[in-house]
Amino acid sequence: MTKTALVVDDEVDLCRLMQITLTKMGIKSDVAYTLSQARDYWQEREYDFCLTDLKLPDGSGLELVKEISGSTNTPIAVITAHGSMDLAIEALKLGAFDFVNKPLELPRLRQLVENALKVTHQGDDPEAAPECTPEQKLLDSRLIGDSAVMLPLKNTILKLARSQAPVFLSGASGTGKEVVARLIHDLSPRRDGSFVPVNCGAIPSELMESEFFGHKKGSFTGAVADKQGLFQQANGGTLFLDEVADLPLAMQVKLLRAIQEKTVRAIGDTKEIPVDIRILSATHKDLSQLVQAGTFRQDLYYRINVIELKLPTLNARRDDIPVLATHFLALIAEEWQLETPPSLTTAACERLQHHDFAGNVRELRNLLERAVTLAETPNIDVNHLGLPALTPADTEPQAMSSATQGTAPTAETPAARTHPASADTLLPNSPSGQMAPIDSSAAHDEKGQLIQAPTSASNLHPYRTHTQHYPSVIKGAAANHPKTAQGDSAENIKTANQAAQAPNETKNINNLGLPAQGLEHYLQAQEKQLIITALKQTGWNKTQAAELLGTTFRSLRYRMKKLEIDEDQLE
Template sequence: MAKILIIDDEASIRNALREILEDEKHEVKEAKNGEEGLAMLIEEDFDAAFCDIKMPKMDGMELLRKFRENGKNTQIIMLSAHGNIEIAVEATKYGAYHFLEKPPNLQQLLVTLRNALDKKDLVQENKNLKKTISKVVSQKYEIVGESEVMKQLKVEITRIAHADARVLILGPNGAGKELVARQLHEQSPRKEKPFVEVNCAAIPSELIESELFGHEKGSFTGAIKDKKGKFELADKGTLFLDEIGDMSLSAQAKVLRALQERKITKVGGDKDIEVDVRVIAATNKDLREEIHKGNFREDLFHRLGVLIIKVPSLDERKEDIPLLVNKFLNDIAEEHKTKPKHIEPQAIEFLMQLSWSGNVRELRNVVERLVIMSSDKITLQDAQKYAVFKI
C-alpha cells in the first residue's frame, strides 16, 4: 500500500481517482489547488502524487518547480486535458515522473503508478546505499588521534573543507596526507561527486599530461582511442594531486592554466573543455627549496597553496600510538575475519619509545608483522623482537 496525493481543482476527477486508487488498497489524500497541494507535499511524506497542470492559485508546473527544490522523493505524475509533447517535455524537465492526458486510461494509470512507485523504491535504495558507502569510506579514511596537534588538525580540516578553495597539504611520507585529502572531500559540499587521485611520482613524466588532461585517438603511439583525463573525470568533485613536487615543469604549466582558466585541452586536441574541480595537492618536499632549485613553478605554488595544512609526523604525536595500534589491530582482524589480537600495555609502551621515520604507515606495517609473528597475544618480547626489523 502506498500513500498517494491527488491535486486537482475538479472534484469529479479527484473522486474518480480516489475510487480507483482505494480499490488498489492505497491510502489517498486530496488537495483542491496547487497551493494546498504543495503545502501537503512538503508537510507529509507521499509515495506518489497525481497533479493537474491547469489549476487556480498555483498551476502544476509552478508546484513542480517549487517542490523539487525541497529535495523529497515523491514521484509526481502530471495530468492535463490539453496535453501536448511540449508540455510533457517541460514537465519531465522539472522532475515529473510521467505525463498523462485526461481522462487517463485505467490500465495506463495503474501501470504508470506501479512504475513510479518502483522508481521511488529504487531511488531510496540508491540513497541508502550511498549513505552506507559514505559511512564505510569515512571509517576507512578516519583520522585517528587525540593529541593536541591532531585535535588542531581536525578543526582545520572541518573549517577548510567547506571553503571550496584549493589546498596544499604538507608533511612527511606516511604521515596521512591522503587521509586529510579524503576528509576534506567527505566534509565538503562536493562529497557526492568523484574523488579522483593522481600519484604524480608514480606516473612517467612523458605520460603525466595524458593522465591529467586525457588524449585524442592517434595523438601519440599507443593512443588507440580517446581518453578522458583525471581533471575531466573529477568534474564537480575533487582532484587530489599527490606528490605534486615530482611533477614535470611542462605538466606544471598546464596545471597552472587549468587552475587559472578552469579549462583543459587534451593531448593532441585543440578544443577547450571546461572543468569545475577542487584541486587538493600534497607533497613531502619543501616546495620553496624546489622553487629555488628551478624544479617547481612559484606561480603554481601560490595557486595551489591558497590554504595550507601541515600534517605532523608520528614522532610529534607519540601519545596517539595506543589509539593507532588498536585501530590497526581491529582493521587487520576484520581483513582476516578473525578476532583482534590483544597487545600487552608494555608492548605499546615499547612502541612509543621508538623513532618512526616512516610515520603511521610504518607503524601499521609493524603492527601487522606483530599480529602474524606472535601467538595468542602480542607481548613486550614480541615487540622487542619483531619491531627491530623496522627500516
C-alpha cells in the first residue's frame, strides 16, 4: 500500500521540494498552505504522517500538532526556522514526533520520514489486545511487574518510544534508569541504530571533549590516530547520558550546541559533521536544585528535560517483589549454572515484602545472590536473607500498601510538573554494591539479635551439604600439604582456627564477648582470612583453593570480588 503524507507550509517552493523528495521515496503527498486547509485535508483523508511549519498565515502549527497528537497516533513532525529552538521544544512537549530546521537539508528530511514510517499505529484498533503486540511483550519481558504504578509507566514508555523528543529519567539509585532508556530505544524507530550509554561522571574532564566529539590524528599530544566520538557512534541511534548532573560547566556549553544544532566537530577538524541522534539522560540528583545553585546550566536543563519520566522506588511497588525475586533467581541459576533453580519460601517472600529497600531493585538482586550463596539447599528461607528481625510495627498492613507509597509514574514536562513522591526502580543490568556475608544459622537472643557467628563450610557456596567448619577443612588439607609444616601458611591457619574457635577473645563491647566492630565486619574478616590462607596454600590456584575450602570455583571467585581480595594481599 502506498504511504501518504500531509505537508503544511506557506512557502510554495519548499512544498514542491518536499513533495518531489517524498515522491522519490514512494510516498504520495498532499500540500496545504494554511492551517484551515490542513484541517480540512486531515478530516477528509487518512495519512501515515504529517509535516507542518510552525508559522502559518492563519495560525500556528502548534495548534495542528496539539489536535493531531491528541486524537491519533499518527506521527507529526514540525519545520522550524533557524534559531526557533524554543518553538520546536514546545512542539515536542505537545506531542510532535520530531523537528527539522530551515534551510531544509534533504538527508535530514529523508531520515525523519523513514523514522516516522517505522512508528507503529498501535492503539488505532480499539479491539486489538495490547498485550498481544510485540512491543507489549518486550515491555513485559524486560520491565518486570504489574503493580499499580507499573502499568501507567509501561504505557508512558510506549508513547515516549514513538517520539524523538529528549527524555530525562529521574529516580533514585537502583531503579533501572538504563533499563528504561534501552527499552525506549528498542521500542523506537531507532531500534536498528546503536544505543550508546555513557557515564558522564566516569570520564576525566580533560578527556571529555575527545570522548564525546572525537579527535583528529595529531590534534594534541597522544592523538596518534583519528578517533570517533560518542556522538558519531550513536549516529542514527540513541545516546544515553547517565549521571548527566556530573558534567562540568565547560562541557555543558559544548554539549548544548551539539544537541541544539545536531552537529559536532572533532578536535583538530575544520568542519562540523551532522549527526542524527536522540538524547536520553538520567541522574539520581535533583537537576532543578543544581540549576538554582548555578552548577548546571539552565538552558541545557531545558534542552534535555523536554519530557521527564519519574521511576518509582521498589518500596512503592512491593506487590512486584515476589515476581522480581523469581525473575532474579532464575537469572542467578542460569549465570551460576545451578542444576536446581533456587526458590523462596513463603516466609522469605513475606519478609522481603516488609523490607525497606534503600537500594531498590539493585539491592534486591544483591540480597538474593547472597542468600543463594549461603543456602545449603535450593529452598531459601528467612534466615538465609540475613535481614534483621521484624518489629510488630513492620508487619502492620500499611507497610504492605504499594498504592499509598508512591504516585503512578508519568511523563512530565517542565511546564507542568507535579513531582510525585516516588523516585525509583525497575531492572538493573548488573548487581553492584558490597554484600557482606550474613549468618545463615546463628542463634538469636530474646530481642532477635544475632549472638553467634557461624563457621560452617556450607556457607561458602550454594546447596553445600557438608558440615565441616572452615578451619577444620583447611587444617585437614594442610596436614597433607608439605608447605603447612612451617612458614606463614601454617601460622595463618593456626590464627584462623584460634579466631574461629574463640570469638570471645576479640575486643569486647561492655565485656559481653561481642565483636567491637559488629557482626558483619567480624564475619567478613574471618572469611577473608580463610580465603587468603587457602590461596597462599595453593600458590594462588583458585581451583585448588576452592577444593580446599569445600566450595566451587565460581563461588570462590564471587566472594573474592566481594571481599576485595587480590594477589597483592598474598605477598
